[in-house]
Amino acid sequence: MKDTYEIAVVPGDGIGPEVADAAVRVLRGAFGNDCPLRFCDHPAGAELYRQTGESFPQATFRACAQADAVLHGAAGIPGVVHPDGTEAGLDFTLRLRFELDLYANIRPIRLYPGIRSPLADVKAGEIDYIILRENSEGLYAARGAGAQLRGEMAVDTLVQTRKGVERIVRKAFELARASNGAPADGVRRVTCVDKANVLRSYAFFRSIFDEVAADYPDIEAEHGLIDAMAMYLVTRPGHYNVIVTENMFGDILSDLAAATIGGMGLAPSAEVGERQGLFQAAHGSAPDIAGKGIANPYGTVLSAASMLEWLAANHDDDRLARAASRIREAVSAAIEAGLISRDLGGDSGSALITQGLCERLR
């Protein structure tokens, strides 16, 4: 337990500053006059790249590495790209993932009461699982390293290592053990998603999954092929408890899963390693709606709650755990009371939602 925790806040681009600001207000609101968090803003992103040629200053990197946790708004402006065509705004997130070895990307998928799913037959409570995305290798490891020859061909390499697969799979089983099981049958279950039938790197992932699964006889272990899983998340989302998969597949499945709970607006994300954690909503920077007061802060607020839980566990600090659950309750209550942003089918603006959350936290 610490007296104060240093939170590096990186607002970023588009709606990033608005949602980061909302989350900071809610965090302060959860502690009242006795806030153990100290926030410090740092620049990074596509706009910065446009202005200075640098997307992620070394000083920001150092501040993030040294802080107790990192809270990110969002980053990226379409068209602001590196010479190889990839987006400059994403340097912040992607470099932090790799350089701080934030190997576990935890994406809880939960349908809140008061939110309509685009799926016909599901009700709140019937979708409640975690996608655990490997965040430090896989196809993403090729970023910036692939080859392009005379405009004739381009190559990227998917790498999976024993260490990388083993630790993420182990984390999946630990998460399942700490959970209530799948919503439909209450069974604690880990689903390994791969394409082991076609590619040996995925067969390798699966074989390590099977090895680790043997250490957790109390948890049901199953396999799913990525194509079939894309279908199952639509046809039987209630079956899942913890899903573990390679980086790129995790990226795809987590957006798909978010669609089934009403959209990216309620999809938080925690990216954690042994020493550091990065917390940000799973959505992008939505430059088209920036500055209009209609950005949805819930994803970032929920990510901030995850940050508190992670800090609480790491520093054995119950104050933070209590604040986290109060924030989660405030979010559920606000949504049920109809404080719903446009992207989720309502008409509440960012200020109204943030205020509603702060009132509920008083």
Next chain:
Amino acid sequence: MKDTYEIAVVPGDGIGPEVADAAVRVLRGAFGNDCPLRFCDHPAGAELYRQTGESFPQATFRACAQADAVLHGAAGIPGVVHPDGTEAGLDFTLRLRFELDLYANIRPIRLYPGIRSPLADVKAGEIDYIILRENSEGLYAARGAGAQLRGEMAVDTLVQTRKGVERIVRKAFELARASNGAPADGVRRVTCVDKANVLRSYAFFRSIFDEVAADYPDIEAEHGLIDAMAMYLVTRPGHYNVIVTENMFGDILSDLAAATIGGMGLAPSAEVGERQGLFQAAHGSAPDIAGKGIANPYGTVLSAASMLEWLAANHDDDRLARAASRIREAVSAAIEAGLISRDLGGDSGSALITQGLCERLR
């Protein structure tokens, strides 16, 4: 135009033989006494591998290469794998794709009247698009070629070539030109799906897409990131007309899309190159229900109709085109009349459905 067309039929594993048999009956039914197709069966698959150590005999390969078209049931038995962990049953499809350069995998996605979508707000007619999957390179090109080092790491390589991307993108625009446009707005549209923001091979794919798009000013060209697209196929399927993407992404999106139209049971597939075509349902071999008389033959029957259309175009043979549209009409009529298999929520068996189709073709 030819007097007779040689069709190489490869029944395969699981329900493969049942659905292939149904499709052959329906094809014969569509022509009555004057059938210009000659069918010849050839062995391949996981069961053959189990018995003989060979999944895809050279004689079968030759027959497929020389026939006018190839009709496949389905293949694969879980657990029947190569030493690297990948499935032996898939050799047939994957080797044909690569060795006969069947670069275009055409997957029409259509919600039939009488079928319930798992999506809440869609009606028949509102989902009607084509996923055009690059079928000859991308991540699949690594199959059998990736490395695995001392159980410590595994690697697969994603390759995209100018030639490969250019031809599939061009085909996408041609398909859009020949179409009625997207269901929601009637706009002829090609959507390029990639992960250009993160990986240079996908940025390469996109840059070639943009080049080719300039040749088709009459068609709307747009980009979608794979993660966002997984969401959009659930939240706004009516927007799409033709979607073009890399091999692995196409695999994932086409199963997801199939879920939105009721399941894999109504998802046909045509894999074509300059000289040869492979036609099979997009679903797997479902060994658990093999031999029970409940397999759904519609996917294979619709693929057989695609085969006739492809042969008709290649050989300028109107008889085949007419038979194809009669088969499509019979399928629509049978489904609307309630001839619906279990996987689609009905209770009709394979024989009843096949008979129903043949009666409607008389």
